[in-house]
Amino acid sequence: MRVTRRPAPRAETGAVASVPPATRASRPGWRDPRLWVGVLIVAVSVVAGARLLAAADDTVSVWAVAADTGPGAELAPDDLVAHRVRFADAGDLDHYFSVDDELPADLRLVRGVTAGELLPRAAIGAADAAADTVELPIAVDAEQVPPSVRAGTVVDVYLLAGGKDGAVRSLDDATVVDAPDLEATFGAATGRRQLVLAVPEADAATFLEALGRAESPVLTVVRGG
DSSP: OOOOOOOOOOOOTTOOOOOOOOOOOOOOOTTOHHHHHHHHHHHHHHHHHHHHHHHHTTOEEEEEESSOBOTTOOOOGGGEEEEEEOOSSGGGGGGBOBTTSOOOTTEEESSOBOTTOBOBGGGEEEGGGSTTEEEEEEEEEGGGSOTTOOTTOEEEEEEEOSSTTOEEEEEEEEEEEEOOOGGGSTHHHHOEEEEEEEEEHHHHHHHHHHHHHOSSOEEEEEEOO
């Protein structure tokens, strides 16, 4: 049997495919809530940024001591470093020296200041105020000295004379000028640690008299706050 194939119908040449009309996005009007939400976010960001900048501006450069320094020492520019500090109370700045302050050349430390400590005005005095300060060496059993004691530390020294009085505080608020490690001195053999304290001359004399009168004296060093 003969099968006849019919040709597929051809598309009409004049036919055009239909295209949906293009839609343009309309700009949001001033009543559109999305516009106001965006404006609010921008405003909050600007205010937050302004406050952060204002907080950063609250810091002030203040002089700090670069290394442990004992009383009687005269501070040179190389002995100071600038630290940026933010004080909770603006009046606290009056107790320290800002980098804009000029340190008088004839003033010296009247008490020890540790490395990194802000330079307090109370630690500075006239040269003659530190003239009566002497360096007093003492030898203390190693177990009677806190390991954290170093140059610049403020300590109290107690004297145990073996009598009825017990331990007596013989030196108050003495500044450690030098505190070598036990291994760096002859103390490695004796087990005694040497400390050099800066104390008023009168206090040193009183302490040595009490030490000379004591039988089998024992010294104990207590670190201050």
